[in-house]
Amino acid sequence: MPIDEIDRKIIQATQAGLPLVSEPYQAVAEQLGLSAQTVMLHLAEMQQTGVVRRIAAVPNHYKLGYRFNGMTVWDVEDGYVDELGQKVAMLPFVSHCYQRPRHLPEWSYNLFAMVHGKTEQDASEQVAIIAELLGAQARSHEVLYSTKILKKTGLRIGG
């Protein structure tokens, strides 16, 4: 979806976040020399076309007590990956689920599912549930826990 110059300016003005003032769209508009109406209209349009997923808060899983954030990776038959991926994605504790390319021989996993647990046991139970769901169709799997957030800034767009 192409974005226009006003969209681009709004994106740049809000990529660090929305201002924490009573009238945040007015604040963005003043910064850009636009009317609040224009800013709201463009944001609503971008939301409709999917350029903006939503205007929302992004929690830090660690600080919320979800200390065991596992990237579970599975080696499944390519022919079944869509069907299996859809099933895994429906599990309530799975936040993201993707098919990604293998890099043989170093990396044989093609299905990725993120799980989030407050304890190691929660997370390993979640992995066990996925393993059971995939059954023999998963040839192997691993769980990669994040040990540190090195950077988390969100999307940047240049000038």
Place this chain on the structure above:
Amino acid sequence: MDAIDKAIINRLQQGFPICAAPYQRVAEELGLVEAELLSRLQTMLADGVLSRFGPMYHAEQMGGALTLAALKVPGERFDEVTEIVNSFPEVAHNYARNHLLNMWFVLATEQPEQVATVIAEIERRTGLRVFNMPKISEYYVGLQLEA
């Protein structure tokens, strides 16, 4: 963090209204006054409980590209490589993970062809091979967490 903070986090993951006084509207929904919502949001952002609050942009929908990539970083070079990788504005997230592939980052670029350029540049500056794993299919993205 108390029950009110949790209610705010849950509510604000659902999406925020586009209207003249959106904080006021959300505050009312939560049975709060606007000033309290704003000050709690400020605190949660400052404390890092929330990593961000605002419009979440979709790189591909903007004509750009997004990919997940990994590096196998020798332990003694971890800090140095972190600094190099993080210095790229296209690197949106970067996580250390307990695996031979121990550094995983998300690249977001405005032009699809920039992904290859940035990866080549990271390889050149770190001397390490980048394992590029762009998504082939996305089955669902649900960020709902019980507060």
